[in-house]
Amino acid sequence: LDDARALRTAIRPDSRVVIVGAGFIGSELACAARRMGAEVTLVEAAPVPFAAAVGTELAPAIAALHTRNGTDLRCGVTVTGIDGEDRVRAVRLGDGSTLPADVVIVGVGAAPATGWLDGSGLKLDNGVVCDETLATSAPGVYAAGDVCRWANPLFGETMRLEHWTSAAEQGALAARNAIDPSAATPCALVPYFWSDLYDGRVQFVGVPHADEVRVVAGGPAEDTLLALYRRGDRLIGALGVEQRRPVLRMRALIGKGVSWDDALAAAAEMTAS
Structure with missing residues (x-):
């Protein structure tokens, strides 16, 4: 909330906003900044954003929403430095170019915060590892939400999702399964x-x-x-x-x-x- 309030104050019409990371957080911020009248440059290290979310074939179609709406999308390039003393002045990129900037926002993803569970007896691997019913490796302990990495029987693969719809559906099922493990239902969730x-x-x-x-x-x-x-x-x-x-x-x-x-x-x- 503090970040949101700070950005609302910092972004003005004609502000030069550089956003590092063109995932959903970065993309939604780019949309908001454009609506506020800012000049927006979106910097993405991958060749095209959204490939992990929608596949490589149609990721360019989603990326094109930015260019059609006046956002400067720079893909396949990294940030090498940020210039400025009392405040940010520019962002230096790996291709040698420099982007003037009044505001810089970084949204480059998240990792499950499981360090506090080290030594707990729970199996950890890019999250808390669960079976089809969301049961962890510790008896009577279930997990749900962004931290849950479970075997989804509907697709025959293990996945960890960072979307609130999945968290809500998993939370309800994990509670039911924890209350009555003998009648536990597999989490065959469609992301x-x-x-x-x-x-x-x-x-x-x-x-x-x-x-x-x-x-x-x-x-x-x-x-x-x-x-x-x-x-x-x-x-x-x-x-x-x-x-x-x-x-x-x-x-x-x-x-x-x-x-x-x-x-x-x-x-x-x-x-x-």
Whole structure:
């Protein structure tokens, strides 16, 4: 909250704002600063932002939302220094360029804070390791939320999610399983995140590591987009820009394990109406 208040005071129309890290925190801050009339440069070390979240094929489409809205996006470059004495004056980049700056914001990700659990008996590995029911390696102890790294039976893979929807759903299930372990239910959760970027809502459900990604409505250069992700003969993910109801419908279908053909048919019906 203190940071938010400080930024509200610091960012003015025509302020030169440099944001390091083009993930969701950095991107949402870029949107807010642009709405306030600031000149915004977004610096990202990766070749394209959002690749881990939505896959490499359509990550450029989400990144293009920045450039279409006047944000200067610099990818594949690192920060080597910040100049200024009483206050920041410029940001130096690894490609030799320098960005004048009145405000610098760093949002380069987070790591699970599990150091206080060292020696507790809990298995730790990029979070607290849990089984399908969110049970940890210690009897009677369950975990949920950003720190929970569990075996998701729906996708056959281990994952750790940093989204409030997942935390809320896991918390409720972990409580039920802790109260009655004999009737514990596996956490077959479909990951879901959303972010309001400029004038569009970006949503993703499922996982992005797919054998095929197919755009079924709109397009990467348009203000609306719906894409489905296939692994084998199953629907495993969906990305939407201004496709709120179809994406949530796809989340339900992923949870049911529907076939690729059935998912395509459902998408065609929804986008035609």
